[in-house]
Amino acid sequence: MYLQIKQLNKSYGQRQIISDVDLTMEEGEVLSLLGPSGCGKTTILRIIAGLIKPDQGWIQIGERVIYDGRREVPAEERDLGMVFQDYALWPHMTVAQNIAFGLRLRRKSATFIRHKVHELLELVNLPGMEKRYPYQLSGGQQQRIALARALATEPRVLLLDEPLSSLDTALRETMSSELVQLFKRLKITTINVTHDQNEAMTMSDRIIVLREGKVQQLDTPTELYLHLANSFVASFMGPANMLPGKLITQDGQQARFQLDPQKFASQQMSATIHNEQAAQSTEASWFVCRPANVHVHHEPQSDVPANLLAGTVVHSSFVAGRWRTLIHVGLEHDLPVQAFADRQLAPEQQVWLEFPSEQSFIVH
């Protein structure tokens, strides 16, 4: 393990901001901290950076313990690169001077610095920009210069706090794929803070989903999409169709689920269980199926007896080459389900939705 964090806790006054966060990372891994505004992402990053002191916790990078309650390595000695939201390039310095800043502090020779700046500008795909000032650069270019500056001192770990948040959607998508290629080429261990699930999915080897300072799930992007830990992760890592009810029986990973009788009469569904918590619970929980996994039938299906719900089409729109369709289900036709149909469906049309049990899950 390259980076290890154990039992990280932080509160402000009576408010617990970070609760018992544990984390381990391999060298060269790219990890995203993902969660809604105020869930504690920046606080965790700043604690690792040494800018905020935790109440409790233990942090090790490589062989070196940088925080354990008694020992606290100062921020400037932690050997970390940081890129924060507002880039904060120094406006009165040229690109070359911005990138060279940390190298000058380390008293590197002028020749070394010139070569390094040249090399870093090549790396972030902005060769020849040495003499420009920040105001002469676009947002995306400034972001890349901030990254070059963070990489100049060859940090052990790179910390990114929503560095792409002020870019428009198209540029953000291009930049996030470019960045991940760069991090992989440099084999640099990176922690990226974001509240954008697409960005996290694109950039990360693994993602931590946080809610109110607590880790909800730590997994690879594919696992997060397929095997959801709880209803918060399901709704946050959407889109996911979630139908209320409770677990009635379980046989290994197979479960029978009773949809809420007030909303569905006596309809039962079968599903897969991946999650211990949901398996132990007979309390209210959720039947979850991704829109891409729901089959839309135009006729009632006699050969698909289970996991079929009748619904009424509300709206159909052509998105990324497919008909994304909103359908209402339930006794009062008030529960929305999203699915993809093979053609445009008219509002009010009746359809039958099949939720394959192996792609449907129970979460708590």
Ligand SMILES: Nc1ncnc2c1ncn2[C@@H]1O[C@H](COP(=O)(O)OP(=O)(O)OP(=O)(O)O)[C@@H](O)[C@H]1O
């Ligand atoms: N110095 C402080 N004093 C008191 N409360 C603070 C302080 N700093 C942060 N907080 C609170 O801690 C919580 C977590 O803040 P943090 O900035 O880590 O969230 P975040 O997940 O990064 O949010 P965002 O996505 O909006 O940047 C917030 O509720 C915030 O108001």
